[in-house]
Amino acid sequence: MSGRPRLVPYAGSAPPRDQILDAAAKLFVERGFAATSTREIADAVGIRQASLYYHFAGKDDILAELLDRSVRPTVDKIAKIEAMVPPETYETALYLLALVDVTTLATAPRNIGLLSRLPDVTDSPVFAEFRNDRCELAEAYGRIGTRIARAPVIDLLGSKKLGEILVQVVDSTINLRSNGDRIDLHDADGLATTCLRICGTSDKQILAASAAAAPLFETLHAEPGFP
Numbered sequence: 001m002s003g004r005p006r007l008v009p010y011a012g013s014a015p016p017r018d019q020i021l022d023a024a025a026k027l028f029v030e031r032g033f034a035a036t037s038t039r040e041i042a043d044a045v046g047i048r049q050a051s052l053y054y055h056f057a058g059k060d061d062i063l064a065e066l067l068d069r070s071v072r073p074t075v076d077k078i079a080k081i082e083a084m085v086p087p088e089t090y091e092t093a094l095y096l097l098a099l100v101d102v103t104t105l106a107t108a109p110r111n112i113g114l115l116s117r118l119p120d121v122t123d124s125p126v127f128a129e130f131r132n133d134r135c136e137l138a139e140a141y142g143r144i145g146t147r148i149a150r151a152p153v154i155d156l157l158g159s160k161k162l163g164e165i166l167v168q169v170v171d172s173t174i175n176l177r178s179n180g181d182r183i184d185l186h187d188a189d190g191l192a193t194t195c196l197r198i199c200g201t202s203d204k205q206i207l208a209a210s211a212a213a214a215p216l217f218e219t220l221h222a223e224p225g226f227p
Contacts, residue, residue, distance in 0.1 A: 017055045019045045021069075024062045025110035033063060034120035060126045063115070067130040070113045073104045073226055075133050078140045084216055090147040091201055091209040092216070097144060098170055098192035099217045100226075101137070105173040106183035107227035113174035134167070141166040141195075150200030166195050 014022070023044035027036040038059050042049040056062050077100050085093040105113045115121050116130060142163025146154060149162060157165065170191055173183055181187075189210060196206050220226055 016045070016047070016051075020047075020052055020055055021062065021066060022109050024059075025066055025112045025115075028063070028066070028118075028121075029110050029112065029114050032120055033059075033115070033118060033124065038062075060124060063121065063124060064126040064129065066109075066112045067115060067121075067126070068133070070105065070108045070116065071130060071133045071137060074101045075137055075140075076225070077220055078137070080220070081216075082140075082144070084219075085212075087147065089209070089212065090144055091196055091205050092212040094141070094144045094148060094166075094195055094199070095192045095206075095209040096213040096216050096220075097140065098166075098195045099188050099213060100220060101170045102173050102183065102188040102191050103221070103227055105170070106177065106188070111174060111177040113171070114178065117174075138163040138167045145195075145199050148196075148199050148201060153198070153200050162199075165198060169194050169198065 020041060024036070024041045027041060027044060036059070038052055039049045041059075041062070042052045045052070056065075074097070078097070081093055081096050081100070085096065116127075116134070121127060138160075140163070142159040142161075145162045145166055146159045153162065172191060173187075176183055176187065192213070193206055193210070196209060201209070
């Protein structure tokens with residue numbers, strides 16, 4: 001179904017659904033979710049409001065998909081990461097998880113990771129699913145981190161708090177993007193290294209984990225659905 005003609009020709013080649021998501025992401029991040037209307041999103045794309053409703057039932061549906069894109073690509077890789085890495089070398093698993101997570105956040109359109117911090121988003125009914133996904137991610141960080149962390153770290157923090165701290169380290173990607181920084185593989189390596197250092201991993205183990213994670217990351221990066 002082609003819908004009605006555009007009010008303003010769109011210069012890009014992305015599918016209409018992606019154009020709507022991109023325009024909404026920009027407006028939500030810059031103006032806030034509550035302050036943005038579907039009409040304004042449609043105007044930004046250059047389509048009629050009725051055409052937007054062909055792709056999305058409403059603004060909440062758009063928000064739900066944007067939130068999903070900021071976390072789901074990583075969550076979907078957790079089981080595979082744990083299966084790819086032998087338990088005795090779980091430093092590599094934590095390093096790899098961090099690399100994947102940073103990539104998800106660094107390539108998410110319009111730095112949409114910021115949306116999860118906006119009060120009008122956290123109050124939205126669609127936020128619950130994102131919260132569940134993020135809890136699953138934090139649990140994975142905690143589970144993997146507990147396998148490699150030194151006893152004092154576990155004794156002081158426990159698995160749940162350790163997982164939340166590791167998530168927060170990787171979430172620094174969002175802050176860096178907000179400052180206008182371009183996140184590259186060097187930055188991802190730095191954040192992954194920081195996660196291992198928090199667990200008390202030695203320099204030798206970090207170097208080994210980094211070397212082992214690199215080809216595994218390339219394998220995951222080439223799979224469909226990953227940024």
